[in-house]
Amino acid sequence: MLFDPVFMLQEVMPKLIAAIPLSLFLLVVSGVIGNLAAVPVAVARVSPNPLLWMPAYCFILLMRGTPLLIQIYLIYYGLGQVFADLTLFGKPLMRALPFLRDAMYYAIFALSLNTAGYTGEILRGAILAVPHGEIEAGRAFGMSKWLIFRRITLPRAIRICLPTMSTETILLLKATALASTVTVYEVLGMAQYIRAQTFRIYETLIGAGIVYIVLVFILTRLMNWLERYLNKDRERPVSIPLAQVAKP
């Protein structure tokens, strides 16, 4: 069977495009949860208190030291097994809370934890890179510790790690493809499904590749725009031609 572009465009692509929202949903939800969870992880990691930094260190090591595939399996099958044995008000937990059967929530949980670990480490570096003088200035203004963190350290740290974060977001989009291994029909999951149904290899895999390339291209543009938007003050002043200024 050779590559058949008509089959790809007519049969495969519409289904793959219909699966894009699920991929983006995984990306956005686990990105938001993971990045929010990364803030306490990073704060705990830079703390001098061993009761705080040690658990954070172990969490980051665990998330960065093991493959995401194993993490997804561990959460989906392992946690699913634990939930299957539990009961809630006399009823099996899985029946009381039917959404616990949906693999998607486990995938989101695993992706969020993983993101929290990776971003936590990045944010830690960024927090340490905030110029000391700015924090001292905050102290001189009589700001409380929390106010300094909220107004100075965190916003500065986020802007420092923004370029890294944009690559991290693209890595997360690629990581959502792993949800296909636990029966989530996002773009790659759908491609695999069609491949299993029709035995068409080239059309499904190339189709999925095209979808991911386009998504990454759009995402890169979006992140560049966001970076420019958040770093407006660092832009060079645009020189306006004199003739334009002179106009009323």
Place this chain on the structure above:
Amino acid sequence: MDPQPTTVWSLMAYGDTGYGDEFLRGVIFTLQISVCGYILGFLLGLLGAGAKLHGNRWLYRAGDLYTTFVRAIPELLLILMVYYMGTRALNSLLIGIGIANESIEISPFVAAVASLGFIYGAYLTDILRGAIQAIPKGQIEAARAYGMHAPMRFRRIIFPQMIRYAIPGMGNQWLNMTKDSSLVSTIGAFELAFAAKSAAAQTKHYLFFYSVGALCFLIITIVSMLLLQQVERRASRGVRRA
């Protein structure tokens, strides 16, 4: 041996009653495909870096296309592409030119090494390119002034310095590769993740066996990190520190 395992730990026994030997084989296979894939990736990375730095527009575009594609497509999809599409394309080619009469099977080992090497070749291309560019121009000019020909320039001047600049990035890619090698379990290669998966599916001790699998990967990562520290120190011997 106790025929009825009483605790989960006896499931890790070495031999017929436990999965200790399966895990050990998985670890060895993971390390094998990682090392072989890394070597292939390094060679592809050298080729890619050479293509990007050669100065020829078309070579640059080919290298750029390679790295852009690999960076944009999920690793799992790339592995499936190399395995399924590579096998079928190779078969069509071999049958087409009449070398083989029937389709050949590609072993999971070859498929794993080929796909991991292909993926990490792209990442190493950019790391090696950056490392070559970091070498002071004057050194290469000096080598040229001494009348060294290109292979000797590469061997004596470029390569040793490039390696030193590239080691931190190459170390990171090694760590990523050992983790991404778990993905080849999806094409049936019997590595660590596959061992964990089959043991968990057979005994229904999912939590336990996936934790053991994760622990094995964690140990590989930690040992690699310690070794990489040593390599880094050795590679920058003789370099003045600030």
